[in-house]
Amino acid sequence: MVAVRTHDGVPLLADGTPLTDLLDDDERSVAARALSDPEIHQLELDRIFGKCWQFVAHESELPGAGAYVTRWMGDDAVIVTRDADDNFHVLLNVCSHKGAAVCKSSQGRTMQFTCPYHGWMYHNTGAVASVFAEPILFPDDMLNKESLGLRAARVGVYAGFIFATWDDEVEPFDEYLGEFAWYLDLVFGLIGGGVEVLGPPVRWIIETNWKVACENLTGDSYHVATTHRSLFEIGLAEAGIDEIDKDAPRDTSDVNTEFNGVAVFDPDRGHGALCIAFLNFGNLERACPVFGIPASRADEVRERLSPVQLETLLGAPPIVGNVFPNFSFISSPFATEFDKPVKPVICIRTYLPRGPNQTEILTWPVVYRDAPQEMKDAVRKGTIRSFNTTGNFEQDDTEIWGTIGRMSNGRQGRRRRINLRGTVPVDTSWTGPLEAHKGPFTEDAEWNFYKVWRRLMTDGATEAER
């Protein structure tokens, strides 16, 4: 843990500011220095990324025993492996001997890793396999090899998405997801057979704090009309929508044609999701292709989803969200060519905290394993053209977020506040899980993201929540 002074149990920054002061509950504001301060960044590496569940890889990236990828949790490199019994391991990529990187490759296949420095070998479970020249240097079983395995993180899996945490005390992953999984199922749980990601990840580094991105994916439907206005201006938003839904019979008698979107969030854990309700389908068969599945599987979707989930699915797209702290998902059907039908756009990403003003984005398209190849190709094209380095949407997001990084670094800029005052009342009629605020936009989920952040940063030192 980074050493930190406290006053009445509240951690203090070096200049004496209590960490609890970074948020103002009356104003619903966050100190801009939270987006630029190196000291806060260091504290996050312990209190957020040393504790919370973080996404590392999808099981489809590990085809077969011995498969591995190397990824990051916070500022620590990890090796994610599949062993001979199909168990996943997330191992700190640091040799127990003198700290060299055990594996320098981003992906591959091996049942054992050999450190190139002194030849120590590790099974892909992390356990020590052998120590070079052990009888000479460490005779008489001097080494307690059982304690010298690669440090292993706890592993949790949802829909093949592998998460890990360094903290032995935090709740198991399925409890951590809790009711939020109801919303994830709208994107990843429509048919059986599971999903797979198209690798390798597209990776790039943007000049802003990780929280700028994750808070946006948690609850910001407000930015779409301005940040992404160009796509509406050129007529792409209307492209191909009529083809999907014109004259189709209505699926459910209680489809809410007044549905204007909803923001939901987990008040305790910080997850947030948006149903932006830009597209509204009356017929599931017609809607299936924009979710990456063939219309012939519609009945299976009806069996797997509850009636409320089905109604939400038809009225919800785009559906986006963030599992606190930094795993996001997007299902945002959109056209990528004029005069052609809307394409499915489905991806997941993680935002790595590379520095107070640096975030590395890793993004993957996601397809249903059992979907026909032409459907997978549609997801692939729709997603690659919409959300990544060149994405029709994402180009403008990263351009604007880059300016936030620079502006919150200045002497005066860092003294400003991030304002998240926008709010609509809780919708008590919402029949899905978690706290809901009905659309088209609100800032309640983003404010909640920061409240959870504050709780983790202060060891829960404050109970001052509104």
Added chain:
Amino acid sequence: MIEPTNLLNPTTWTTDPAYAEGLAWVIHETNVLNAGGLDEWLTMLSPALQYTMPATVSAHTHDMGHYPAGGNAHFEESYESIRVRIARLASATQWAEDPPSRARRFVTNVELLDGDDDEVRLLSSILLFRSRGESPAFDLLSAGRQDRLVRDDGRLLLAERTITLDHETLGVRNITSFL
């Protein structure tokens, strides 16, 4: 995927008329793009264009191999999707290129590959420089390219381009330029 096939015969292609044709096309294309002439560039593309820039990954030498097609990519474009991108960049409410970046491509190492008479296949290297606004910072992207140009009514059009990036993790905010 275009495979280089004549790298063992390095001199014969220099006298092939298709080399001069292909080189002139590439130089002109580069200058058109560097001048921001996206509408003119569009006229140099085949309506059947496939334009890809796959994501790359580092693997141990003994694990190296071509990454299977159908994986993740930075670009996976058709003629029509490029037309959309050009329209978006021309709109008044796109922010990524307003003010416009200064982008310059340096294309070099152009070599003629084996191909049929009705096409011209080229290998090349590209360095894309970009700077934005007042900042002294600049982006450099390095890549290799394999092109297949086809003849159409006396002109050459780009039918296929595969761009192999020399980066796994890119240090750029976004990619708004065509390589």
